[in-house]
Every structure is written in structure tokens, then in C-alpha cells.
Amino acid sequence: MxxxxxxxxxxxxxxxxxxxxxxxxxxxxxxxxxxxxxxxxxxxxxxxxxxxxxxxxxxxxxxxxxxxxxxxxxxxxxxxxxxxxxxxxxxxxxxxxxxxxxxxxxxxxxxxxxxxxxxxxxxxxxxxxxxxxxxxxxxxxxxxxxxxxxxxxxxxxxxxxxxxxxxxxxxxxVPPDRELRFLHPLPVERLWGVGAVTAGKLHDGGITHVGQLARLPERQLATLVGPGTARHLHALAWAQDPRRVETGRRRKSIGAQRAIGWGPNRDGIHPEGTAEESLLLLVDRVTGRMRAAGRVGRTVTLRLRFTDFGRATRSATMARPTADTATIGDTALDLLSSVRPLIAERGVTLVGVAVSNFPGSGGDQPELPFGDEPDRHALDAAMDQVRDRFGGKSLTRGVHLGRDPGLHVPLLPD
Known part of the structure; x- marks a missing residue:
């Protein structure tokens, strides 16, 4: 057609x-x-x-x-x-x-x-x-x-x-023979890649609906939004999207985030240790998902959102890839320590952590404990087994007890 x-x-x-x-x-x-x-x-x-x-x-x-x-x-x-x-x-x-x-x-x-x-x-x-x-x-x-x-x-x-x-x-x-009839009357904000800034540029150029954008020559559209964005939006305006559903793609990172609110005084200043406790809870969740997926990673990324809606991102790359909860937790806490002045000044409302930089294939051999060091991998594996059998809330680390209002610790069945 x-x-x-x-x-x-x-x-x-x-x-x-x-x-x-x-x-x-x-x-x-x-x-x-x-x-x-x-x-x-x-x-x-x-x-x-x-x-x-x-x-x-x-x-x-x-x-x-x-x-x-x-x-x-x-x-x-x-x-x-x-x-x-x-x-x-x-x-x-x-x-x-x-x-x-x-x-x-x-x-x-x-x-x-x-x-x-x-x-x-x-x-x-x-x-x-x-x-x-x-x-x-x-x-x-x-x-x-x-x-x-x-x-x-x-x-x-x-x-x-x-x-x-x-x-x-x-x-x-949307039947194939009605695609443009469906698409062209819609506002340009329906197109992928059109956020508030791009929409403002299009509106300033008199373009409010997809059909108007489709009829505008691509070269003229580029003067409003740039050549790359113009090419992308023009294709979508004519219902061009050849991508297929991908089922075998492996995730490049595994992460989680948690809103911790604005604090008791609504200034983003929380009791001492709140950000650390939230971060360690997230690390526990992320590393459990990594082990379930058979993934190990080297790069830990910390994300924060402040009361002024600004954001900060910090990352660190470890010597070896791992899914060890304690190792990744220590790295995440080091990153959090590096931004304490920002937290004290601006307050924090959201904490997130992600692990990336996974090996290309096959994974790496985990580090083995040496001497009298505790076997962290055995501890992680034991906790994973208990949670698989009795549920994710059946077992938690002591650092979280009494601190996470959303955490309930039921008794294990006999």
C-alpha cells in the first residue's frame, strides 16, 4: 500500500x-x-x-x-x-x-x-x-x-x-487499511519521542496534529526539531515501524528504586540511616533477581531524586563481576557516602540502584572465600532457597527489621 x-x-x-x-x-x-x-x-x-x-x-x-x-x-x-x-x-x-x-x-x-x-x-x-x-x-x-x-x-x-x-x-x-485514518487526527504528543520540549517546538511551528506533521516536508520539519528527530517523526507519522517483538533480548541492567517521601517535616530530611536502609533493601532485591537470572555484573549505579526534583547519578565498577549481596551493598553504600553533602543540602525523596556491565556470555566464576572469611555466596544461596520455598517476605536481613514499614516478616511454617 x-x-x-x-x-x-x-x-x-x-x-x-x-x-x-x-x-x-x-x-x-x-x-x-x-x-x-x-x-x-x-x-x-x-x-x-x-x-x-x-x-x-x-x-x-x-x-x-x-x-x-x-x-x-x-x-x-x-x-x-x-x-x-x-x-x-x-x-x-x-x-x-x-x-x-x-x-x-x-x-x-x-x-x-x-x-x-x-x-x-x-x-x-x-x-x-x-x-x-x-x-x-x-x-x-x-x-x-x-x-x-x-x-x-x-x-x-x-x-x-x-x-x-x-x-x-x-x-x-487498528486495521491495516485504516492506519492513517486513525493516526493522523491524533495530537503530535502521541508520537514516540515527542515530549514537552519537542511538542513546544512543533506547536510554535503551527503543527498540533500528526496529519499536519506528515504533510510537512521532512526538510522543513528538520528546521524545527533537527534532522534526526525529523526523520524519526516523519516515519512514525506515516505508520512506518518495522521493529518486531523481541523475546530473546537479555536485559543490560537489573535495578530497582524506592520512593522514601519528603520526611516528617516535608523537607526531604529523613532520620539518620533512612537512605542507607532503603538502599540496602533495594540491593537485596536486585541481587536476588540477578542470581535467579544467572547474571553477575561489575558496575553499580546509584540514582537519587531530590526535593527540588533534581537528580544525581553515581556509578562504580568493581574488579570482578558478582551477584553477591554484601559486595554490591558495600559498593552502593560507598556511592551514597560520596553524595551525602547533596542529600544534606537538598533532601532526598527517591533512591534507586542498578547493576550492569554483565559478561558477554557464559558468566564468570564467582570469587571463592579465602581463609576465615565467611562464605557470602552460601548465605545468599540459602536465603534464596528459603524465599523460593516460603515466599519473598519469609526471610530478611537483620538490618531491615523494624525499619521498613512495608516489610512484614511472617513466621515460617513448621
Whole structure:
């Protein structure tokens, strides 16, 4: 299929619409409403000093992420703030992804709450893509108790746009012969890569909708946003996106982050040790995921967000790749110590840690303990086994006891 005119573009890259983009609606907030019936139908924000997620009832009042909590409360006086429960979100994500993988073997996870699924070749066995998507949405609602929106198209870009347009809790299929009719009336903000800055440049040039951008010569568009961005946006405006769903791609890093709020005085200044405790909890989680995936890494990266919404990133590369909790924890604490003056001056509201620089293939032999050194690898392995058998909250390190309000330590069964 071709579009005639001076900007002729080939827009058919697949024979049919068989790529699905599945996206959980207001994920964190939906989990809280699922687990607490008293929150259903009410405006809910996950977070405190900063809004991490907002229910659709809150979004209707103008609450967005990452909005300061005071501004959100001013916009929505009835807003209910809920502390984040990362373990609950992780469990819900895992359950949803099991349904994804039970639907098709071709699943590409994008984040904890969204994924691309390729359902080509399943029509004869299961039914057309719309029927597959309907069944998937019913299973997520029935088995996990969460709303999910699904877009279907023949490209990843269009499928993602379709899922966004279908929200909340919707399903939208874009047939191949209606792609441009669907895409061109949409605002330019729907295009991948158009954030606030790029949107402002386009608006200043009189371009507010995708169709206007598509009809603008690429050379003229480049004067507004630069040649690279112009080429990218022009292709998307003509529904060109040849990328396929990738299932074998290995992650380049494994990380986690945690909001710690604005402190008791709402100035980002927390009791001594709060940032360290949060960081060590994250390291414990990340290294456990690394060992489960058979990964070892050399580079540890610390990320902080301050009360003024500024950010800081620090990283260090270790001598040898490892998934050892204590070794990575020590490195992360050293990085945190290097930014203590910034924390004291600006306050901190979010802590994150990631491990990267994985070996290219096969992994490395872990370091062996020498002399009277404790066998850290044996300790990590033992903890992993207990958690696999009795659940992630069944065992924790002593440094976390009594310090993490979201951590519950149940007794082990006899």
C-alpha cells in the first residue's frame, strides 16, 4: 500500500494486525484499589511527597505523575495518599506476565506493567487477534483482579498508541487499511519521542496534529526539531515501524528504586540511616533477581531524586563481576557516602540502584572465600532457597527489621 503525493511512503510492513500492546491501567493505584475495597471509585495517589501513580478518579481532577503531593492535594481535596507496596506490585506483575506467556510465546516486556505480544499464526488455533485480546483481558480481570487495556495493530508503535487511546480498560484494533485514518487526527504528543520540549517546538511551528506533521516536508520539519528527530517523526507519522517483538533480548541492567517521601517535616530530611536502609533493601532485591537470572555484573549505579526534583547519578565498577549481596551493598553504600553533602543540602525523596556491565556470555566464576572469611555466596544461596520455598517476605536481613514499614516478616511454617 502506498500513499500518493510528494511524500510517498510505504506503510505496509506486515500482512495483518497481529501485534498487541497490553498495558495495565494506573498499575500501582489499581493494585491498591483491588486490595482495599474502601478505595474503589475514589481518587487515590500512591506516594506522599511525590505522586508515583494516580487512579483515574484522581486523574480526572488533574493529578499526574510526578506531581508534588501538595499540588495534587490542592487539585483534589478528597485525594487519598497510600504508601507504595513494591512487593505487592511485583507479585501482581508476575501474575499478569504468566498470563501473557500463556497466551503466546512471543512476549517482549517493556516494564512491570506493559508488554508487546505477537499473536501471528495463532488464528487457526485460538482465533483472531481481537478474540485473543478479549480472552487475555478477561483472564487478567478474573485471575489478577486488575483492569488492562490492549491495542492491536501491525506495528509496535501503532499498537502502543491504540492501547493508550483505548484507556481505561479498553480494547482497540487498528486495521491495516485504516492506519492513517486513525493516526493522523491524533495530537503530535502521541508520537514516540515527542515530549514537552519537542511538542513546544512543533506547536510554535503551527503543527498540533500528526496529519499536519506528515504533510510537512521532512526538510522543513528538520528546521524545527533537527534532522534526526525529523526523520524519526516523519516515519512514525506515516505508520512506518518495522521493529518486531523481541523475546530473546537479555536485559543490560537489573535495578530497582524506592520512593522514601519528603520526611516528617516535608523537607526531604529523613532520620539518620533512612537512605542507607532503603538502599540496602533495594540491593537485596536486585541481587536476588540477578542470581535467579544467572547474571553477575561489575558496575553499580546509584540514582537519587531530590526535593527540588533534581537528580544525581553515581556509578562504580568493581574488579570482578558478582551477584553477591554484601559486595554490591558495600559498593552502593560507598556511592551514597560520596553524595551525602547533596542529600544534606537538598533532601532526598527517591533512591534507586542498578547493576550492569554483565559478561558477554557464559558468566564468570564467582570469587571463592579465602581463609576465615565467611562464605557470602552460601548465605545468599540459602536465603534464596528459603524465599523460593516460603515466599519473598519469609526471610530478611537483620538490618531491615523494624525499619521498613512495608516489610512484614511472617513466621515460617513448621
Amino acid at each position: 502506498f500513499v500518493s503525493g510528494s511524500h510517498r511512503r510505504r506503510i505496509a510492513t506486515r500482512a495483518d494486525a497481529s501485534i498487541m500492546h497490553a498495558d495495565l491501567d494506573s498499575f500501582y493505584a489499581s493494585v491498591e484499589q483491588r486490595d482495599n475495597p474502601g478505595l474503589r471509585g475514589r481518587p487515590v495517589a500512591v506516594g506522599g511527597g511525590v505522586v508515583l501513580a494516580a487512579s483515574y478518579e484522581a486523574k480526572a481532577c488533574g493529578v499526574r505523575t510526578p506531581m508534588p503531593g501538595r499540588k495534587a492535594q490542592a487539585l483534589c481535596p478528597d485525594l487519598i495518599f497510600v504508601r507504595p507496596r513494591m512487593s505487592a506490585y511485583s507479585d501482581a506483575s508476575a501474575a499478569v506476565f504468566e498470563i501473557f506467556r500463556d497466551t503466546t510465546p512471543w512476549v517482549e516486556g517493556i516494564s512491570v506493567d506493559e508488554a508487546f505480544l505477537d499473536v501471528r499464526g495463532l488464528s487457526r488455533l485460538v482465533g483472531p487477534p481481537a478474540q485473543i485480546a478479549t480472552t487475555l483481558r478477561q483472564r487478567v480481570a478474573r485471575e489478577v483482579g486488575l483492569p488492562i487495556s490492549v491495542g492491536i495493530a501491525r506495528s509496535k508503535f501503532l499498537a502502543k498508541v491504540a492501547s493508550a487511546v483505548s484507556k481505561p480498560d479498553g480494547l482497540l484494533e
